[in-house]
Amino acid sequence: EEQLVESGGGLVQPGGSLRLSCAASGFTFTTYAMTWVRQAPGKGREGVVCISSDGGTRNTADAVKGRFTISRDNAKNTVYLQMNNLKPDDTAVYFCAAGTGWKTVQGACVILDPDYWGQGTPVTVSL
Secondary structure: OOEEEEEOOEEEOOOOOEEEEEEEEOOOHHHOEEEEEEEOOOOOEEEEEEEOOOOOOEEEOHHHOOOEEEEEEOOOOEEEEEEOOOOHHHOEEEEEEEEOEEEEEOOEEEEEOOOEEEOOEEEEEOO
16 A cells, blocks of 8 residues: 655754654655645645655755755655744645655745655644
8 A cells, every 4th residue: 555654744843953754655765856835724735845766856835944854765755844043934734755856836845746645643832
């Protein structure tokens, strides 16, 4: 069964850090670009970061630039999102997805032809 499973979300205070993981199985992870997308309460999905299949190219949305870093370990079929200096506006459900590439829209990446989505992991930034 092809799937993406996110983990690592939770409650964190402003200024804190979290590391999200997204483990892939059942498909050829190394051929896919990956993205982290978030959806805040009452809002639409927002592309946060993207990474190419070989990890050599990244795109980071302006809202999180300098604070969030995407990385991947193709040997472990896993993509990560390191989130530092978290702010209350970062509160959202974070999803990972696999696609053929991405396009950039107003500075944020939008995954192309997403074949797989995870179920999401919630992140709450609050005192």
